[in-house]
Amino acid sequence: MHFTFTSEQRLDDGVLEREFTLGEIPGTLWTPGSADTSTSASSSPQVPLVLMAHNNGLPKAQPRLMARARHTAACGYAVATIDAAGCGDRPRSAAEEQARADLRRAMRAGEPVDEIFESVVGPMVEKAVPEWRTTLDALLALPGIGGPVGYSGWTALGIRLAALDPRIAAAGFFAGGYVPRAQREEARQITIPLLLLLQWDDEGNPRQRALDLFDAFGSERKTLHANLGGHTGTPWFEVEDGGRFYDRHLK
Structure with missing residues:
Protein backbone atom coordinates (compact mmCIF):
# COMPACT_ATOMS: atom_id res chain seq x y z
CA MET A 1 0.00 0.00 0.00
CA HIS A 2 1.15 3.52 -0.79
CA PHE A 3 2.18 5.70 2.19
CA THR A 4 1.60 9.45 1.80
CA PHE A 5 1.85 12.40 4.17
CA THR A 6 -1.16 14.66 3.53
CA SER A 7 -0.48 17.55 5.92
CA GLU A 8 1.95 18.72 8.57
CA GLN A 9 2.26 21.38 11.25
CA ARG A 10 4.90 22.27 13.83
CA LEU A 11 3.29 22.56 17.25
CA ASP A 12 4.26 25.01 20.00
CA ASP A 13 6.30 22.38 21.85
CA GLY A 14 8.36 21.66 18.74
CA VAL A 15 6.58 18.40 17.96
CA LEU A 16 5.90 17.82 14.26
CA GLU A 17 2.35 16.54 13.66
CA ARG A 18 1.67 14.94 10.28
CA GLU A 19 -1.45 13.32 8.88
CA PHE A 20 -0.90 10.38 6.54
CA THR A 21 -2.73 7.78 4.53
CA LEU A 22 -1.64 4.20 3.94
CA GLY A 23 -3.98 2.92 1.28
CA GLU A 24 -7.40 3.44 2.89
CA ILE A 25 -5.95 3.78 6.41
CA PRO A 26 -5.86 7.35 7.81
CA GLY A 27 -3.33 8.07 10.52
CA THR A 28 -1.38 10.69 12.44
CA LEU A 29 2.33 10.69 13.25
CA TRP A 30 3.94 12.90 15.88
CA THR A 31 7.74 13.20 16.02
CA PRO A 32 9.87 15.16 18.49
CA GLY A 33 11.62 18.33 17.45
CA SER A 34 14.95 16.53 17.76
CA ALA A 35 14.01 13.92 15.15
CA ASP A 36 15.05 14.31 11.52
CA THR A 37 12.78 12.31 9.24
CA SER A 38 13.77 14.07 6.04
CA THR A 39 17.20 12.50 5.52
CA SER A 40 18.20 8.96 4.68
CA ALA A 41 17.71 6.30 7.31
CA SER A 42 21.42 5.51 7.33
CA SER A 43 22.44 9.02 8.41
CA SER A 44 19.51 9.95 10.64
CA PRO A 45 19.50 9.18 14.39
CA GLN A 46 16.50 7.01 15.14
CA VAL A 47 13.89 7.52 17.86
CA PRO A 48 11.77 4.73 19.37
CA LEU A 49 8.17 4.37 18.21
CA VAL A 50 5.01 4.17 20.34
CA LEU A 51 1.75 3.00 18.77
CA MET A 52 -1.23 4.66 20.47
CA ALA A 53 -4.82 3.42 20.13
CA HIS A 54 -7.99 4.63 21.82
CA ASN A 55 -10.23 2.12 23.59
CA ASN A 56 -12.62 0.16 21.38
CA GLY A 57 -11.99 2.10 18.21
CA LEU A 58 -12.87 5.69 19.10
CA PRO A 59 -11.49 8.28 16.64
CA LYS A 60 -7.77 8.95 16.42
CA ALA A 61 -8.60 12.65 16.86
CA GLN A 62 -10.06 12.05 20.33
CA PRO A 63 -8.65 14.91 22.49
CA ARG A 64 -7.37 12.70 25.33
CA LEU A 65 -5.45 10.50 22.91
CA MET A 66 -3.98 13.52 21.12
CA ALA A 67 -2.83 15.06 24.40
CA ARG A 68 -1.10 11.82 25.40
CA ALA A 69 0.47 11.51 21.96
CA ARG A 70 1.86 15.06 21.99
CA HIS A 71 3.28 14.63 25.49
CA THR A 72 4.92 11.32 24.58
CA ALA A 73 6.40 12.78 21.39
CA ALA A 74 7.80 15.74 23.32
CA CYS A 75 9.57 13.19 25.56
CA GLY A 76 11.54 11.92 22.59
CA TYR A 77 9.36 9.33 20.87
CA ALA A 78 7.71 8.98 17.49
CA VAL A 79 4.02 8.36 18.20
CA ALA A 80 1.48 7.07 15.71
CA THR A 81 -2.22 6.35 15.70
CA ILE A 82 -4.66 5.26 13.00
CA ASP A 83 -8.35 4.79 12.41
CA ALA A 84 -8.33 1.07 11.62
CA ALA A 85 -11.23 -0.76 10.00
CA GLY A 86 -14.50 0.01 11.80
CA CYS A 87 -12.86 2.72 13.93
CA GLY A 88 -13.36 6.46 13.96
CA ASP A 89 -15.19 7.67 10.86
CA ARG A 90 -14.40 4.64 8.72
CA PRO A 91 -17.51 2.87 7.43
CA ARG A 92 -18.96 -0.10 9.29
CA SER A 93 -21.03 -2.96 7.94
CA ALA A 94 -24.77 -3.21 8.57
CA ALA A 95 -24.08 -6.04 11.03
CA GLU A 96 -21.59 -3.90 12.95
CA GLU A 97 -24.02 -0.99 13.12
CA GLN A 98 -26.80 -3.31 14.34
CA ALA A 99 -24.54 -4.75 17.06
CA ARG A 100 -23.70 -1.24 18.25
CA ALA A 101 -27.38 -0.31 18.28
CA ASP A 102 -28.15 -3.45 20.29
CA LEU A 103 -25.40 -2.51 22.75
CA ARG A 104 -26.75 1.02 23.27
CA ARG A 105 -30.26 -0.31 23.79
CA ALA A 106 -29.14 -2.96 26.29
CA MET A 107 -27.05 -0.46 28.26
CA ARG A 108 -29.97 1.97 28.49
CA ALA A 109 -32.21 -0.86 29.70
CA GLY A 110 -29.66 -2.12 32.22
CA GLU A 111 -29.51 -5.53 30.56
CA PRO A 112 -26.45 -7.84 30.43
CA VAL A 113 -24.11 -6.67 27.69
CA ASP A 114 -21.11 -9.04 27.69
CA GLU A 131 -3.97 -2.75 9.56
CA TRP A 132 -1.92 -1.80 12.62
CA ARG A 133 0.79 -4.27 11.63
CA THR A 134 0.84 -2.93 8.07
CA THR A 135 1.13 0.58 9.48
CA LEU A 136 3.97 -0.52 11.74
CA ASP A 137 5.84 -1.89 8.71
CA ALA A 138 5.47 1.45 6.92
CA LEU A 139 6.46 3.57 9.92
CA LEU A 140 9.62 1.59 10.65
CA ALA A 141 10.65 2.11 7.03
CA LEU A 142 10.66 5.90 7.52
CA PRO A 143 13.98 7.65 8.17
CA GLY A 144 14.54 8.66 11.77
CA ILE A 145 12.15 6.07 13.27
CA GLY A 146 13.30 2.74 14.65
CA GLY A 147 12.72 0.14 17.30
CA PRO A 148 12.14 -0.87 19.90
CA VAL A 149 8.39 -0.35 19.63
CA GLY A 150 5.98 0.40 22.46
CA TYR A 151 2.20 0.29 22.60
CA SER A 152 -0.26 2.43 24.56
CA GLY A 153 -4.03 2.36 24.95
CA TRP A 154 -6.74 -0.03 23.84
CA THR A 155 -6.12 -3.22 25.82
CA ALA A 156 -7.82 -5.83 23.61
CA LEU A 157 -6.00 -4.63 20.50
CA GLY A 158 -2.68 -4.36 22.34
CA ILE A 159 -2.90 -7.91 23.66
CA ARG A 160 -3.43 -9.30 20.18
CA LEU A 161 -0.65 -7.14 18.69
CA ALA A 162 1.82 -8.13 21.40
CA ALA A 163 0.90 -11.80 21.00
CA LEU A 164 1.48 -11.73 17.23
CA ASP A 165 4.23 -9.18 16.68
CA PRO A 166 7.63 -9.59 18.41
CA ARG A 167 8.52 -5.98 17.58
CA ILE A 168 6.26 -4.80 20.43
CA ALA A 169 8.72 -4.53 23.34
CA PHE A 174 -5.98 1.15 30.02
CA ALA A 175 -8.29 -1.26 31.85
CA GLY A 176 -11.31 0.72 30.74
CA GLY A 177 -12.47 -1.19 27.68
CA TYR A 178 -14.08 -4.58 27.20
CA VAL A 179 -11.55 -7.35 26.57
CA PRO A 180 -13.02 -10.30 24.62
CA ARG A 181 -12.58 -13.82 25.91
CA ALA A 182 -10.03 -14.62 23.18
CA GLN A 183 -7.75 -11.80 24.33
CA PRO A 193 6.98 -5.38 30.36
CA LEU A 194 3.47 -4.09 31.11
CA LEU A 195 1.84 -1.13 32.82
CA LEU A 196 -1.92 -1.46 33.45
CA LEU A 197 -3.94 1.61 34.49
CA LEU A 198 -7.17 0.96 36.39
CA GLN A 199 -9.85 3.44 37.37
CA TRP A 200 -11.18 1.98 40.63
CA ASP A 201 -14.71 3.32 40.15
CA ASP A 202 -15.06 2.76 36.39
CA GLU A 203 -18.82 2.53 35.99
CA GLY A 204 -18.73 0.38 32.85
CA ASN A 205 -15.90 -2.03 33.56
CA PRO A 206 -15.98 -4.34 36.58
CA ARG A 207 -12.94 -3.87 38.80
CA GLN A 208 -12.49 -7.60 39.44
CA ARG A 209 -12.34 -8.35 35.74
CA ALA A 210 -9.44 -5.92 35.37
CA LEU A 211 -7.66 -7.45 38.36
CA ASP A 212 -8.15 -10.94 36.93
CA LEU A 213 -6.72 -9.78 33.61
CA PHE A 214 -3.66 -8.33 35.33
CA ASP A 215 -3.14 -11.62 37.11
CA ALA A 216 -3.44 -13.53 33.82
CA PHE A 217 -0.65 -11.68 32.02
CA GLY A 218 2.40 -13.90 31.68
CA SER A 219 4.93 -11.10 32.18
CA GLU A 220 7.17 -11.09 35.24
CA ARG A 221 7.61 -7.33 34.79
CA LYS A 222 4.09 -6.00 35.16
CA THR A 223 2.83 -3.04 37.16
CA LEU A 224 -0.72 -2.07 38.15
CA HIS A 225 -1.62 1.55 38.91
CA ALA A 226 -5.11 2.06 40.38
CA ASN A 227 -6.69 5.47 40.96
CA LEU A 228 -10.04 6.50 42.40
CA GLY A 229 -12.52 7.87 39.89
CA GLY A 230 -14.64 6.99 36.89
CA HIS A 231 -13.87 5.92 33.36
CA THR A 232 -12.36 9.17 32.07
CA GLY A 233 -10.76 10.23 35.35
CA THR A 234 -7.23 8.89 34.82
CA PRO A 235 -4.98 11.57 36.35
CA TRP A 236 -2.46 13.31 34.13
CA PHE A 237 0.47 12.21 36.28
CA GLU A 238 -0.14 8.69 34.96
CA VAL A 239 0.76 9.97 31.48
CA GLU A 240 4.01 11.29 32.93
CA ASP A 241 4.66 7.99 34.72
CA GLY A 242 3.93 6.23 31.45
CA GLY A 243 6.75 8.22 29.87
CA ARG A 244 9.14 6.94 32.51
CA PHE A 245 7.88 3.40 31.87
CA TYR A 246 8.76 3.69 28.16
CA ASP A 247 12.10 5.29 29.03
CA ARG A 248 13.00 2.21 31.06
CA HIS A 249 12.08 -0.29 28.39
CA LEU A 250 12.48 1.44 25.03
CA LYS A 251 15.54 3.68 25.43
Whole structure:
Protein backbone atom coordinates (compact mmCIF):
# COMPACT_ATOMS: atom_id res chain seq x y z
CA MET A 1 0.00 0.00 0.00
CA HIS A 2 1.15 3.52 -0.79
CA PHE A 3 2.18 5.70 2.19
CA THR A 4 1.60 9.45 1.80
CA PHE A 5 1.85 12.40 4.17
CA THR A 6 -1.16 14.66 3.53
CA SER A 7 -0.48 17.55 5.92
CA GLU A 8 1.95 18.72 8.57
CA GLN A 9 2.26 21.38 11.25
CA ARG A 10 4.90 22.27 13.83
CA LEU A 11 3.29 22.56 17.25
CA ASP A 12 4.26 25.01 20.00
CA ASP A 13 6.30 22.38 21.85
CA GLY A 14 8.36 21.66 18.74
CA VAL A 15 6.58 18.40 17.96
CA LEU A 16 5.90 17.82 14.26
CA GLU A 17 2.35 16.54 13.66
CA ARG A 18 1.67 14.94 10.28
CA GLU A 19 -1.45 13.32 8.88
CA PHE A 20 -0.90 10.38 6.54
CA THR A 21 -2.73 7.78 4.53
CA LEU A 22 -1.64 4.20 3.94
CA GLY A 23 -3.98 2.92 1.28
CA GLU A 24 -7.40 3.44 2.89
CA ILE A 25 -5.95 3.78 6.41
CA PRO A 26 -5.86 7.35 7.81
CA GLY A 27 -3.33 8.07 10.52
CA THR A 28 -1.38 10.69 12.44
CA LEU A 29 2.33 10.69 13.25
CA TRP A 30 3.94 12.90 15.88
CA THR A 31 7.74 13.20 16.02
CA PRO A 32 9.87 15.16 18.49
CA GLY A 33 11.62 18.33 17.45
CA SER A 34 14.95 16.53 17.76
CA ALA A 35 14.01 13.92 15.15
CA ASP A 36 15.05 14.31 11.52
CA THR A 37 12.78 12.31 9.24
CA SER A 38 13.77 14.07 6.04
CA THR A 39 17.20 12.50 5.52
CA SER A 40 18.20 8.96 4.68
CA ALA A 41 17.71 6.30 7.31
CA SER A 42 21.42 5.51 7.33
CA SER A 43 22.44 9.02 8.41
CA SER A 44 19.51 9.95 10.64
CA PRO A 45 19.50 9.18 14.39
CA GLN A 46 16.50 7.01 15.14
CA VAL A 47 13.89 7.52 17.86
CA PRO A 48 11.77 4.73 19.37
CA LEU A 49 8.17 4.37 18.21
CA VAL A 50 5.01 4.17 20.34
CA LEU A 51 1.75 3.00 18.77
CA MET A 52 -1.23 4.66 20.47
CA ALA A 53 -4.82 3.42 20.13
CA HIS A 54 -7.99 4.63 21.82
CA ASN A 55 -10.23 2.12 23.59
CA ASN A 56 -12.62 0.16 21.38
CA GLY A 57 -11.99 2.10 18.21
CA LEU A 58 -12.87 5.69 19.10
CA PRO A 59 -11.49 8.28 16.64
CA LYS A 60 -7.77 8.95 16.42
CA ALA A 61 -8.60 12.65 16.86
CA GLN A 62 -10.06 12.05 20.33
CA PRO A 63 -8.65 14.91 22.49
CA ARG A 64 -7.37 12.70 25.33
CA LEU A 65 -5.45 10.50 22.91
CA MET A 66 -3.98 13.52 21.12
CA ALA A 67 -2.83 15.06 24.40
CA ARG A 68 -1.10 11.82 25.40
CA ALA A 69 0.47 11.51 21.96
CA ARG A 70 1.86 15.06 21.99
CA HIS A 71 3.28 14.63 25.49
CA THR A 72 4.92 11.32 24.58
CA ALA A 73 6.40 12.78 21.39
CA ALA A 74 7.80 15.74 23.32
CA CYS A 75 9.57 13.19 25.56
CA GLY A 76 11.54 11.92 22.59
CA TYR A 77 9.36 9.33 20.87
CA ALA A 78 7.71 8.98 17.49
CA VAL A 79 4.02 8.36 18.20
CA ALA A 80 1.48 7.07 15.71
CA THR A 81 -2.22 6.35 15.70
CA ILE A 82 -4.66 5.26 13.00
CA ASP A 83 -8.35 4.79 12.41
CA ALA A 84 -8.33 1.07 11.62
CA ALA A 85 -11.23 -0.76 10.00
CA GLY A 86 -14.50 0.01 11.80
CA CYS A 87 -12.86 2.72 13.93
CA GLY A 88 -13.36 6.46 13.96
CA ASP A 89 -15.19 7.67 10.86
CA ARG A 90 -14.40 4.64 8.72
CA PRO A 91 -17.51 2.87 7.43
CA ARG A 92 -18.96 -0.10 9.29
CA SER A 93 -21.03 -2.96 7.94
CA ALA A 94 -24.77 -3.21 8.57
CA ALA A 95 -24.08 -6.04 11.03
CA GLU A 96 -21.59 -3.90 12.95
CA GLU A 97 -24.02 -0.99 13.12
CA GLN A 98 -26.80 -3.31 14.34
CA ALA A 99 -24.54 -4.75 17.06
CA ARG A 100 -23.70 -1.24 18.25
CA ALA A 101 -27.38 -0.31 18.28
CA ASP A 102 -28.15 -3.45 20.29
CA LEU A 103 -25.40 -2.51 22.75
CA ARG A 104 -26.75 1.02 23.27
CA ARG A 105 -30.26 -0.31 23.79
CA ALA A 106 -29.14 -2.96 26.29
CA MET A 107 -27.05 -0.46 28.26
CA ARG A 108 -29.97 1.97 28.49
CA ALA A 109 -32.21 -0.86 29.70
CA GLY A 110 -29.66 -2.12 32.22
CA GLU A 111 -29.51 -5.53 30.56
CA PRO A 112 -26.45 -7.84 30.43
CA VAL A 113 -24.11 -6.67 27.69
CA ASP A 114 -21.11 -9.04 27.69
CA GLU A 115 -22.28 -11.10 24.73
CA ILE A 116 -23.07 -7.99 22.74
CA PHE A 117 -19.63 -6.59 23.57
CA GLU A 118 -18.16 -9.84 22.27
CA SER A 119 -20.00 -9.36 18.98
CA VAL A 120 -18.77 -5.75 18.69
CA VAL A 121 -15.23 -5.75 20.06
CA GLY A 122 -14.05 -9.20 18.97
CA PRO A 123 -14.51 -8.63 15.21
CA MET A 124 -13.16 -5.08 15.57
CA VAL A 125 -9.90 -6.41 17.00
CA GLU A 126 -9.64 -9.05 14.26
CA LYS A 127 -10.01 -6.41 11.55
CA ALA A 128 -7.83 -3.78 13.22
CA VAL A 129 -4.73 -5.87 13.96
CA PRO A 130 -3.65 -6.45 10.31
CA GLU A 131 -3.97 -2.75 9.56
CA TRP A 132 -1.92 -1.80 12.62
CA ARG A 133 0.79 -4.27 11.63
CA THR A 134 0.84 -2.93 8.07
CA THR A 135 1.13 0.58 9.48
CA LEU A 136 3.97 -0.52 11.74
CA ASP A 137 5.84 -1.89 8.71
CA ALA A 138 5.47 1.45 6.92
CA LEU A 139 6.46 3.57 9.92
CA LEU A 140 9.62 1.59 10.65
CA ALA A 141 10.65 2.11 7.03
CA LEU A 142 10.66 5.90 7.52
CA PRO A 143 13.98 7.65 8.17
CA GLY A 144 14.54 8.66 11.77
CA ILE A 145 12.15 6.07 13.27
CA GLY A 146 13.30 2.74 14.65
CA GLY A 147 12.72 0.14 17.30
CA PRO A 148 12.14 -0.87 19.90
CA VAL A 149 8.39 -0.35 19.63
CA GLY A 150 5.98 0.40 22.46
CA TYR A 151 2.20 0.29 22.60
CA SER A 152 -0.26 2.43 24.56
CA GLY A 153 -4.03 2.36 24.95
CA TRP A 154 -6.74 -0.03 23.84
CA THR A 155 -6.12 -3.22 25.82
CA ALA A 156 -7.82 -5.83 23.61
CA LEU A 157 -6.00 -4.63 20.50
CA GLY A 158 -2.68 -4.36 22.34
CA ILE A 159 -2.90 -7.91 23.66
CA ARG A 160 -3.43 -9.30 20.18
CA LEU A 161 -0.65 -7.14 18.69
CA ALA A 162 1.82 -8.13 21.40
CA ALA A 163 0.90 -11.80 21.00
CA LEU A 164 1.48 -11.73 17.23
CA ASP A 165 4.23 -9.18 16.68
CA PRO A 166 7.63 -9.59 18.41
CA ARG A 167 8.52 -5.98 17.58
CA ILE A 168 6.26 -4.80 20.43
CA ALA A 169 8.72 -4.53 23.34
CA ALA A 170 6.59 -2.90 26.08
CA ALA A 171 2.92 -1.98 26.50
CA GLY A 172 0.81 0.35 28.59
CA PHE A 173 -2.85 -0.64 28.78
CA PHE A 174 -5.98 1.15 30.02
CA ALA A 175 -8.29 -1.26 31.85
CA GLY A 176 -11.31 0.72 30.74
CA GLY A 177 -12.47 -1.19 27.68
CA TYR A 178 -14.08 -4.58 27.20
CA VAL A 179 -11.55 -7.35 26.57
CA PRO A 180 -13.02 -10.30 24.62
CA ARG A 181 -12.58 -13.82 25.91
CA ALA A 182 -10.03 -14.62 23.18
CA GLN A 183 -7.75 -11.80 24.33
CA ARG A 184 -8.17 -12.74 27.98
CA GLU A 185 -6.73 -16.14 27.05
CA GLU A 186 -4.00 -14.57 24.90
CA ALA A 187 -2.93 -12.45 27.90
CA ARG A 188 -1.17 -15.53 29.27
CA GLN A 189 1.19 -15.41 26.27
CA ILE A 190 2.27 -11.82 26.94
CA THR A 191 5.70 -11.67 28.59
CA ILE A 192 6.87 -8.14 27.71
CA PRO A 193 6.98 -5.38 30.36
CA LEU A 194 3.47 -4.09 31.11
CA LEU A 195 1.84 -1.13 32.82
CA LEU A 196 -1.92 -1.46 33.45
CA LEU A 197 -3.94 1.61 34.49
CA LEU A 198 -7.17 0.96 36.39
CA GLN A 199 -9.85 3.44 37.37
CA TRP A 200 -11.18 1.98 40.63
CA ASP A 201 -14.71 3.32 40.15
CA ASP A 202 -15.06 2.76 36.39
CA GLU A 203 -18.82 2.53 35.99
CA GLY A 204 -18.73 0.38 32.85
CA ASN A 205 -15.90 -2.03 33.56
CA PRO A 206 -15.98 -4.34 36.58
CA ARG A 207 -12.94 -3.87 38.80
CA GLN A 208 -12.49 -7.60 39.44
CA ARG A 209 -12.34 -8.35 35.74
CA ALA A 210 -9.44 -5.92 35.37
CA LEU A 211 -7.66 -7.45 38.36
CA ASP A 212 -8.15 -10.94 36.93
CA LEU A 213 -6.72 -9.78 33.61
CA PHE A 214 -3.66 -8.33 35.33
CA ASP A 215 -3.14 -11.62 37.11
CA ALA A 216 -3.44 -13.53 33.82
CA PHE A 217 -0.65 -11.68 32.02
CA GLY A 218 2.40 -13.90 31.68
CA SER A 219 4.93 -11.10 32.18
CA GLU A 220 7.17 -11.09 35.24
CA ARG A 221 7.61 -7.33 34.79
CA LYS A 222 4.09 -6.00 35.16
CA THR A 223 2.83 -3.04 37.16
CA LEU A 224 -0.72 -2.07 38.15
CA HIS A 225 -1.62 1.55 38.91
CA ALA A 226 -5.11 2.06 40.38
CA ASN A 227 -6.69 5.47 40.96
CA LEU A 228 -10.04 6.50 42.40
CA GLY A 229 -12.52 7.87 39.89
CA GLY A 230 -14.64 6.99 36.89
CA HIS A 231 -13.87 5.92 33.36
CA THR A 232 -12.36 9.17 32.07
CA GLY A 233 -10.76 10.23 35.35
CA THR A 234 -7.23 8.89 34.82
CA PRO A 235 -4.98 11.57 36.35
CA TRP A 236 -2.46 13.31 34.13
CA PHE A 237 0.47 12.21 36.28
CA GLU A 238 -0.14 8.69 34.96
CA VAL A 239 0.76 9.97 31.48
CA GLU A 240 4.01 11.29 32.93
CA ASP A 241 4.66 7.99 34.72
CA GLY A 242 3.93 6.23 31.45
CA GLY A 243 6.75 8.22 29.87
CA ARG A 244 9.14 6.94 32.51
CA PHE A 245 7.88 3.40 31.87
CA TYR A 246 8.76 3.69 28.16
CA ASP A 247 12.10 5.29 29.03
CA ARG A 248 13.00 2.21 31.06
CA HIS A 249 12.08 -0.29 28.39
CA LEU A 250 12.48 1.44 25.03
CA LYS A 251 15.54 3.68 25.43
